[in-house]
Amino acid sequence: MSHHAEIRSALLKETTDGTYKKHSSVKVSELVEPKVVVERRDWPGSVWGVYRVTGTMKGDWDKAVEMVKTMPSELKINKLMYPVKSVKALEDEGEGVIQYRVNDLPWPLSDREAITHASAGFVDDKTFVYATRSIPGKKPVNKDNVFAEVFIDGLILQKLDGDKIAIWSIGGMDPKGNIPEKLISSFISDSALALGKFQKKLLK
Numbered sequence: 235m236s237h238h239a240e241i242r243s244a245l246l247k248e249t250t251d252g253t254y255k256k257h258s259s260v261k262v263s264e265l266v267e268p269k270v271v272v273e274r275r276d277w278p279g280s281v282w283g284v285y286r287v288t289g290t291m292k293g294d295w296d297k298a299v300e301m302v303k304t305m306p307s308e309l310k311i312n313k314l315m316y317p318v319k320s321v322k323a324l325e326d327e328g329e330g331v332i333q334y335r336v337n338d339l340p341w342p343l344s345d346r347e348a349i350t351h352a353s354a355g356f357v358d359d360k361t362f363v364y365a366t367r368s369i370p371g372k373k374p375v376n377k378d379n380v381f382a383e384v385f386i387d388g389l390i391l392q393k394l395d396g397d398k399i400a401i402w403s404i405g406g407m408d409p410k411g412n413i414p415e416k417l418i419s420s421f422i423s424d425s426a427l428a429l430g431k432f433q434k435k436l437l438k
Contacts, residue, residue, distance in 0.1 A: 264430035284406030293436035
């Protein structure tokens with residue numbers, strides 16, 4: 235199994251992990267089921283841990299896949315889903331890319347950057363996965379940023395009956411440095427609102 239396939243497989247396993255606990259409940263009016271539960275689990279050594287958000291959308295399956303397919307190397311949909319400043323592909327690895335991403339944090343905190351393996355592809359004909367994970371040994375690009383470690387991160391789409399689509403947003407990282415828990419909690423809850431933004435874009 236390639237490292238890209240292994241990362242996508244690891245992300246899929248997060249959808250059934252039983253160690254997550256409820257973090258918050260967020261109303262996302264754009265979704266088929268507006269009440270979205272945000273979950274979180276611990277990760278050793280990380281103040282962030284891993285979050286998991288699950289929602290149900292409606293719309294064209296092929297369009298949803300095309301939107302997520304751009305995420306390894308393009309900013310547009312990433313910016314819809316995450317607080318990011320820039321995303322670019324540093325190297326094409328065939329099955330995926332080496333991705334450089336800068337997360338936008340509010341002043342006076344420094345932005346976080348990461349270098350990851352990133353890829354998007356079908357697991358089966360009804361499941362499409364975009365997944366990223368930090369590459370060991372990589373060094374910071376911008377000295378003004380904090381070099382974060384991404385454990386597992388990405389989106390999963392699953393085709394349901396009719397025009398319904400299940401979507402998972404999962405993110406786990408060690409942001410390094412000091413970030414207030416209140417801000418981390420806000421970022422994690424906002425990940426549910428991002429599903430609503432994806433839904434609106436999908437229906438345009």
